[in-house]
Amino acid sequence: MKKIALLGHGVVGSGVMEILERNSALLERQAGEQVEAKYILDRRDFSALPYGDRFTTSFDAIREDPEVAVVVEALGGVEPAYGWARASLLAGKSFVTSNKELVAAKGDELLALAAEKGVHFLFEASVGGGIPVLQPLRESLTANHITGIAGILNGTTNFILTRMFQEGMAFADALALAQELGYAEQDPTADVGGFDACRKICILASIAFGSRFDPEKVPTRGITAISARDVACAARWGGAIKLIGRAGRAPDGRVDLEVAPMLVPNDCLLAGVGGVYNAVQVTGDMVGNTLFYGPGAGKLPTASAVVGDVVTALTQPANSRPVPWGPEKPELLRPQEESPARALLRVAGMDRQDLTAFFPDCQLLEPAEEGEEALVTAPSTQGELDAAQSAAEAAGARVLSRITVLEEMGARA
Amino acid sequence: MKKIALLGHGVVGSGVMEILERNSALLERQAGEQVEAKYILDRRDFSALPYGDRFTTSFDAIREDPEVAVVVEALGGVEPAYGWARASLLAGKSFVTSNKELVAAKGDELLALAAEKGVHFLFEASVGGGIPVLQPLRESLTANHITGIAGILNGTTNFILTRMFQEGMAFADALALAQELGYAEQDPTADVGGFDACRKICILASIAFGSRFDPEKVPTRGITAISARDVACAARWGGAIKLIGRAGRAPDGRVDLEVAPMLVPNDCLLAGVGGVYNAVQVTGDMVGNTLFYGPGAGKLPTASAVVGDVVTALTQPANSRPVPWGPEKPELLRPQEESPARALLRVAGMDRQDLTAFFPDCQLLEPAEEGEEALVTAPSTQGELDAAQSAAEAAGARVLSRITVLEEMGARA
Numbered sequence: 001m002k003k004i005a006l007l008g009h010g011v012v013g014s015g016v017m018e019i020l021e022r023n024s025a026l027l028e029r030q031a032g033e034q035v036e037a038k039y040i041l042d043r044r045d046f047s048a049l050p051y052g053d054r055f056t057t058s059f060d061a062i063r064e065d066p067e068v069a070v071v072v073e074a075l076g077g078v079e080p081a082y083g084w085a086r087a088s089l090l091a092g093k094s095f096v097t098s099n100k101e102l103v104a105a106k107g108d109e110l111l112a113l114a115a116e117k118g119v120h121f122l123f124e125a126s127v128g129g130g131i132p133v134l135q136p137l138r139e140s141l142t143a144n145h146i147t148g149i150a151g152i153l154n155g156t157t158n159f160i161l162t163r164m165f166q167e168g169m170a171f172a173d174a175l176a177l178a179q180e181l182g183y184a185e186q187d188p189t190a191d192v193g194g195f196d197a198c199r200k201i202c203i204l205a206s207i208a209f210g211s212r213f214d215p216e217k218v219p220t221r222g223i224t225a226i227s228a229r230d231v232a233c234a235a236r237w238g239g240a241i242k243l244i245g246r247a248g249r250a251p252d253g254r255v256d257l258e259v260a261p262m263l264v265p266n267d268c269l270l271a272g273v274g275g276v277y278n279a280v281q282v283t284g285d286m287v288g289n290t291l292f293y294g295p296g297a298g299k300l301p302t303a304s305a306v307v308g309d310v311v312t313a314l315t316q317p318a319n320s321r322p323v324p325w326g327p328e329k330p331e332l333l334r335p336q337e338e339s340p341a342r343a344l345l346r347v348a349g350m351d352r353q354d355l356t357a358f359f360p361d362c363q364l365l366e367p368a369e370e371g372e373e374a375l376v377t378a379p380s381t382q383g384e385l386d387a388a389q390s391a392a393e394a395a396g397a398r399v400l401s402r403i404t405v406l407e408e409m410g411a412r413a
Numbered sequence: 414m415k416k417i418a419l420l421g422h423g424v425v426g427s428g429v430m431e432i433l434e435r436n437s438a439l440l441e442r443q444a445g446e447q448v449e450a451k452y453i454l455d456r457r458d459f460s461a462l463p464y465g466d467r468f469t470t471s472f473d474a475i476r477e478d479p480e481v482a483v484v485v486e487a488l489g490g491v492e493p494a495y496g497w498a499r500a501s502l503l504a505g506k507s508f509v510t511s512n513k514e515l516v517a518a519k520g521d522e523l524l525a526l527a528a529e530k531g532v533h534f535l536f537e538a539s540v541g542g543g544i545p546v547l548q549p550l551r552e553s554l555t556a557n558h559i560t561g562i563a564g565i566l567n568g569t570t571n572f573i574l575t576r577m578f579q580e581g582m583a584f585a586d587a588l589a590l591a592q593e594l595g596y597a598e599q600d601p602t603a604d605v606g607g608f609d610a611c612r613k614i615c616i617l618a619s620i621a622f623g624s625r626f627d628p629e630k631v632p633t634r635g636i637t638a639i640s641a642r643d644v645a646c647a648a649r650w651g652g653a654i655k656l657i658g659r660a661g662r663a664p665d666g667r668v669d670l671e672v673a674p675m676l677v678p679n680d681c682l683l684a685g686v687g688g689v690y691n692a693v694q695v696t697g698d699m700v701g702n703t704l705f706y707g708p709g710a711g712k713l714p715t716a717s718a719v720v721g722d723v724v725t726a727l728t729q730p731a732n733s734r735p736v737p738w739g740p741e742k743p744e745l746l747r748p749q750e751e752s753p754a755r756a757l758l759r760v761a762g763m764d765r766q767d768l769t770a771f772f773p774d775c776q777l778l779e780p781a782e783e784g785e786e787a788l789v790t791a792p793s794t795q796g797e798l799d800a801a802q803s804a805a806e807a808a809g810a811r812v813l814s815r816i817t818v819l820e821e822m823g824a825r826a
Binding site for chain 1: 432435436439440442443445537543544545548549552553554555556557558680682685686687692697698699700701702703704705706707708711713714716717718720721724725728729730733734735
């Protein structure tokens, strides 16, 4: 029998226990022998559960038990997860986590340590919940240089934007509904501010481009400023506003990385991803565009990815593939002002003729709304757009909103 | 240096050579050493190519060369591929193929032989071209019982249906255009008849449900009878007609399997998959709905999947996972008449009142077209629908077309 230990019996942790129990025969077949959680570390009292006798508050008991082959962490937050990850790997145990904060902050170090100790450090559930995307990116697409990634990486914000789009709801009302339904936290900052999506695109970019990217350095804008009118404008143009994490390799090898609400054309599958679902588009130099879609969060979907990693850790040798990423190379990140951009602008206080002087070759949306104009600029860079916007504002324009267009990253029929 | 041999230098084979050359440094990093094709078996004269000296017409030379670790087959057709696959595996070489005919016909046997010899038999490229779907299904989703799979598995027919949908083209015109653009063969039977999609859904079902499914026994309908009017009706109802390969596990454990043009509701991502792209929706009991999308054919996308398998064969131990499927169990296939179905019918020669007598609780599409009615039946079984249709026809109705609705296979926000 293969023994694992589970750190944290919250939403994801209890989902892992549920899968180990409900699908035990399947897992036994896949892993070659029974998979059982010997310890569950949680401070709370779960003694009434059928497996209540397996709870512990001692990480040392887990670390020191040679029977435990894999430690599964579902706590969230960098500490104490980081210390326990190090200690587990140092003790020669594989470590599986759903914790994107940990992976975005310490992934390079923990991957190197796992490689040194000849064990696994796996984290499929940290990006896209139940969606298989990290393993396909690392293995199935291994013949490709990845040229771009764009993803809807946060279910809470996608739920809010979907309601705003489908029902014309205001942001505050959609957020309140998300909170009511349990899709948003009482403090929704990490989600609606884009920080959660930022950690996830950093993990994806790290795998794709081989170095750590620091979430703190990635331009990150959330959806709090998106209005029902922005959403209506997007629909009129033929697209939807989605919170997108985007990473792209520039011709000179540097990487553009950002999180922002973007205007996604309707002919891109990402525009049709609704509700709490996530999707990640991955473009490779050989394969072209691929897309991975599924539930981005939730107890059993996330636990499905965690348990998939557990079986990998139990059955596959470590170190058969190269370490996916190394330390940060700050020069790899291209300053945002150099990255290409085209944007939807809503502007008040300036007539069409003057606007086209500041934004030449722009596409004006017809018909104009009362008191404002909406336009999509010609392809340019973020820096040039900043300059044009400043110049227009100096001449009296009020830019009500500016939303970057998500450009196609590869050929598509 | 790792040596491989390539059987067939057609579209896919030449794509494999192109990737080995263009991405050689990347592949060396991924595989741990250089990956080189030592032999290319093809009868035709390619001596003018830069690697023209590596061509051979002798399979024996390949089989007998101990330096060759992996044999890659990109010929198509069951013979001679099957004989060469057996001989390669018996010689202790891993075998990688893009050949869905071979895998659908002989997969169980070749998988067992590979397991016995401790080598790999891999075929990611045989389903969905460049889309990573077989490996995620086997590995990332391993914690799930698969409950359903539905896929757009043939790019040619999807191109034709997309043109019929977007431009109102007739089937014959769209087929002619596909032939002109090189997306359809001069003899398009395997594509438009649904036989290609059938092999692919059989491979997916085999992995999902653990036994071989024989394409000859799977109800298969192509798209030749689809008219512009069917397509318009589908749009009016809020969906698109797609050629779908579908496999689902019934509550009693048996499997429904079919290939047919189906009415896909617009809120399903499959409805938005256009042109020559493919997509596979996979539903698991723990994860819910996932979807994998990408180029379903083409030289470099298909070769991307082949080379991904080559790297797996070179770096991963064989037999670390259980053999994905065994021999056919004919009793596992549920007869089509028992499978649940709801359908879009176009009917002439009968008025609404009489129609609703034969198809109670159906939804009549408004407004009716000149001389015909369109309706979507209530949920039922294929057998009950057959009976109702026969009864209506006996009473004078002419059923112009009947297209099954693709039902959601899991929860979706």
